[in-house]
Amino acid sequence: MQAPRRLILRRRASNLVSKVLGTAATLFGLSWLAWILIVTLINGARALSFRIFTDITPPPGADGGLANALVGSALMSLLGVLIGAPIGIAAGTYLAEFAERRPVWRESIRFINDILLSAPSIVLGLFVYTIYVRQVGHFSGFAGGLALALIVLPVVVRTTDETLRLVPNMMREAALSLGIPRWKVTVQVLYRAALPGILTGVLLGLARITGETAPLLFTALNNQFWSRNLDGPTASVPVVIFQFAMSPYDAWHSLAWAGAFVVTMVVLVLSVGARAFLLKNRMDSNA
């Protein structure tokens, strides 16, 4: 009697320990999230003022805002999405709809795309530096947008591919049986059905590039003043945060926190919003 009883107790104890440790690990993970968000929001809210949005980045010791960096970030992100999203949607469509005769090619592109999805962004920045900045001879906002487009691309390819594969086959068959050409079926029927998923992918891509810093360091560089156009060094919020946070000046630190607050908010709203949007659409279509 004694031995089995001890065995049962030991098994129960190990079960209990594993559950306690699992819960502790989750609390451990969540506490970092809370710590990071609280620090960013408190410091950011303290530094936030209306001048952030109206004044340009100041020299050391003066007051100022982040207006030029905000506009630069917005323009380069827009450019990134405008280049990356259409190519990504087209590539995703090819993988899901048109690659049936080249299965090996399709799977290798999916494989490469998955790798690109997690490739270090700094490397993509270096790539754009060598093919663009070095060739034209100066840093430019266009190069920054191009680097960001390379980050948007794999996100959109993946979500488009996955969403289109979820569209019921009946839709394709019904449309094709009416004699509609395939490109019209894709554009007018399948895209309409897959729109929420594709848009979510674009929003997630946008959320990812909003806080990207590393690829902009050697492409758009930075600019303390307004950029006349994108064909020259362009300020962006993440790069300004990097420069200001590493500086010894308190006024710059405070602006960096304000920038961090804005970036965090935009990213949170975009990524939470994108997921909520997808969830709502899934429920609507199920109902």
Added chain:
Amino acid sequence: MTVSSTASTAVGLEPLADGERSAAETRQDSLFRWTLFGAATMVMVVLCAAAVSMLWGGRLAFQTFGWHFIVSDAWDPVGRNFGAFVPIYGTLVSSAIAMVIAVPVSFGIALFLTEIAPGWLQAPIAAAIELLAGIPSIIYGMWGLFSFVPFMSDYVLPWINDHLGVMPWVGALFRGPPLGIGMLTAGIVLGIMVIPFISSVMRDVFRTVPASLKESAYALGSTTWEVVWKVVLPYTRSAVVGGIFLGLGRALGETMAVTFVLGNAHQLSASLLAPGNSIAATIANEFTEADSDIYLSSLIALGFLLFVVTLIVLAIARLMLSNLARREGR
């Protein structure tokens, strides 16, 4: 799979169905198809072009230093003598620390989300953990520099010095000035950053274990822990390793957060508390300061090494993950 094959049969029937399909429509269709094909090929081209362009950009460094570039610890912009050993060492050590922290914690989180938490709690907790992945790395960097580094230097590092630093053999790893910035801090921040990636893969693959397998083990009287350790984990082993490699790939290439807390010091030190450097942080810090061709080329060569290493790690991760998918018949 079935989707596309049915669709292609339907297309194959087109000319037979009626001969009236206009040549214009066929032309538009093939134009559309080739445009999409070109876009998909772009993905392939980007990856290959990135590798080739960096090898090209770094050729001066590789030609000048040869194999010594990888093993030499010199980094002398004035004397124009460069070696990648210090950054490579820093990247590997900080990523190793990150994995030591992230792997057990991620396993715990996946265990919690699949077996412990009540159903209503699973989705919100999973979403919160995934938020950790959404926070940009520059925010990790700022938080690290202004909040976590002071915390480490005030509370954690003195304790580590007093307790772990006096141990024989491994003590040297944990002795050093409690600056706060250094390998250990960078490794911990990296660990937090990759936790969401590893834990979400683990959670997803744990869910793919057939219920009948788990129920059989429960019916024999297994505890939850025994089911997870002896049934779920062996069943999902390759995908779990894939998830870990995915996290490792992220940790190796992470730039901004590491740049803030690693200290940017080109020195080799046995202590994990000392400042160091990583490949990505070196490039980020010094790229715009590179004043000679060989300096610039050395930095691009560093980028090439990083790219190749992460590609290999990520490729292993994807292969391991696709093994499970294939077994499921997906």
